[in-house]
Structure formats: C-alpha cells, structure tokens
Amino acid sequence: MGLTGKMTPYKNGFGPFPADIFHIPFPMENHGVSEDDSLAALKSLFKIDVDPERVAAIIIEPVQGEGGFYIASPQFLQTLRAICNVHGIILIVDEIQTGFARTGKTFAIEHAGIEPDLITVAKSLAGGFPLSGVIGKSEIMDAPAPGGLGGTYGGSPISCAAALGVLDVLAAENLNSKANLIGEKIVTRLTTIAARNDVPPIGEIRNLGAMIAFELMTGTNSAKPDAHMAKTLCATAADNGLILLSCGIYGNTIRILVPLTASFEIIEEGLDLLEASLVQCASSRVAA
Numbered sequence: 227m228g229l230t231g232k233m234t235p236y237k238n239g240f241g242p243f244p245a246d247i248f249h250i251p252f253p254m255e256n257h258g259v260s261e262d263d264s265l266a267a268l269k270s271l272f273k274i275d276v277d278p279e280r281v282a283a284i285i286i287e288p289v290q291g292e293g294g295f296y297i298a299s300p301q302f303l304q305t306l307r308a309i310c311n312v313h314g315i316i317l318i319v320d321e322i323q324t325g326f327a328r329t330g331k332t333f334a335i336e337h338a339g340i341e342p343d344l345i346t347v348a349k350s351l352a353g354g355f356p357l358s359g360v361i362g363k364s365e366i367m368d369a370p371a372p373g374g375l376g377g378t379y380g381g382s383p384i385s386c387a388a389a390l391g392v393l394d395v396l397a398a399e400n401l402n403s404k405a406n407l408i409g410e411k412i413v414t415r416l417t418t419i420a421a422r423n424d425v426p427p428i429g430e431i432r433n434l435g436a437m438i439a440f441e442l443m444t445g446t447n448s449a450k451p452d453a454h455m456a457k458t459l460c461a462t463a464a465d466n467g468l469i470l471l472s473c474g475i476y477g478n479t480i481r482i483l484v485p486l487t488a489s490f491e492i493i494e495e496g497l498d499l500l501e502a503s504l505v506q507c508a509s510s511r512v513a514a
C-alpha cells in the first residue's frame with residue numbers, strides 16, 4: 227500500500243505508511259508528462275529529498291497497471307538501469323500485470339533489453355490460482371536466512387502445478403505471438419470504433435502486445451479525461467454481459483486484458499458488445 231501510486235481507492239483512510247517511499251510521475255505524454263519530465267523529477271528528488279546513495283531500490287511497472295496502462299519506453303527503462311548502476315540502487319520491475327506473455331514477451335522488461343535485479347510476479351503466473359513470487363539475482367534472493375521469508379500460502383502445491391502448466395501452455399500455444407496478434411486485432415478494431423461519430427470521444431489508444439487501453443475524453447480533441455463516461459461505460463457493458471475495468475489516475479482509461487488463450491471468435495464477440503455499449507452510452511448522453 228505504501229508503494230502504490232494511486233491514492234483512490236487504495237490509500238484513502240488507511241495509514242500510516244512506511245516513510246522514505248517517494249513517487250515520481252510516470253511518463254504519460256498525452257497528459258503532459260514527458261520522459262524528460264519524469265527523469266527531471268527523479269533528479270530533483272535526489273537533490274531535495276533523498277541522497278541517491280541511500281536509496282535501496284527503484285521500482286517500476288514497465289507498463290503501468292492500475293495507473294493507466296502507460297508504457298515506459300525501452301530508453302526510459304535503460305536510463306533508470308544506468309542511474310541504478312551509478313548509485314548502487316537495485317532495480318525492481320513489477321511484472322504482476324505485464325508478466326507471462328501479456329506484452330508479447332515472457333516479461334515486459336525484455337522489450338528494453340536490460341536486466342533488473344528483482345522481478346515481482348503473480349496473476350498470470352498460475353493462470354488464476356493464488357501464487358505470487360519474486361525472481362532475482364542470487365545475492366539478493368539468498369540474503370534472508372532459510373525460512374526467513376515465509377507465509378501461509380507459500381509453495382501451495384496445486385498453485386505450483388498450475389504455474390508449471392502455464393509455462394507449458396505459454397510455449398505450446400506460442401502465447402507471445404498470440405499476444406501481439408490480439409493486440410493488433412483489438413487496436414485496429416478500437417481505431418475503427420473511435421472514428422465513429424456516434425460513440426463517446428475516445429482519446430489515445432495504446433498497447434504493448436495484449437495489454438491494451440483506450441481513454442475516454444470529454445470532447446473530440448479534448449485533453450480533459452472523462453471519468454464519468456468510463457464509469458457509465460463499465461456499467462452499461464456489464465448490463466450487456468461484458469465485464470470491463472477502468473484504470474488510470476484520471477479514472478478515464480478502459481483496460482482490455484483478454485485471456486491470451488481466448489479464441490478470436492470470443493474476442494470479436496466481446497468487441498461487438500463493447501462497440502454496442504459505447505453507442506448506447508453516447509445516445510443516452512444525447513437523450514439526457
């Protein structure tokens with residue numbers, strides 16, 4: 227909870243949180259935060275708040291999950307790696323949403339061609355069975371004493387078997403390529419939908435493999451996020467039989483994370499429901 231960069235709904239009313247966790251803005255060009263801005267914020271953090279030599283770790287999602295599916299470029303991640311190397315800081319990538327073929331690579335960090343020191347994994351790791359893990363360099367992983375890191379659910383045999391099954395399916399069904407194909411198909415369809423004049427204004431559509439999102443805006447060419455429309459769309463789609471999830475610090479982003487094993491027929495069916503729901507939302511707004 228200390229680490230998450232999203233106040234609502236995760237932090238409001240909770241606390242206290244551990245001290246000495248600092249957040250810098252994630253690059254999101256379409257909301258006015260360039261990668262240079264993010265790096266400048268880090269530089270200023272090191273000047274104002276914390277000596278980089280005291281920093282244990284920098285943690286980043288290569289593609290933000292809850293934060294809004296913004297994508298950190300390979301250059302940005304390479305720059306963070308270089309900064310970590312200079313100051314002896316550990317680089318942790320959180321691949322809990324991006325891991326296991328979701329972005330077209332087994333781990334999203336592979337797009338950047340750098341090696342993190344630790345990777346956190348969960349969710350797709352065991353195809354929905356409860357399992358999470360940390361992958362890391364041995365000098366870090368072996369630092370705690372044997373049994374020093376434990377918990378009630380550690381090493382659940384059924385979840386571990388499911389995770390081994392996931393690795394088999396990932397290879398057998400070539401899910402990295404499938405993720406790229408899913409991404410291309412969905413983005414093409416979203417682009418066609420966004421061009422209609424009877425749907426709510428859609429801003430940026432972005433994806434890395436099958437990690438896909440689009441933003442709802444208050445008007446065509448408007449830079450103002452429409453969180454209310456995102457809520458309305460999720461409710462309308464649910465009524466129509468399609469579960470959608472919003473995300474983003476502005477609450478206006480719809481994320482699409484279809485199972486990588488889904489058939490293209492099912493994906494098309496979902497997109498048909500999405501399109502119909504968008505048209506319905508726009509017409510009810512006109513009627514209101």
Ligand SMILES: Cc1ncc(COP(=O)(O)O)c(C=O)c1O
Nearest residue numbers: 287291292320321322323348358
């Ligand atoms: C990217 C990301 N990191 C971390 C977490 C938290 O993981 P856990 O529930 O395993 O603590 C989540 C969501 O649950 C997530 O989406």
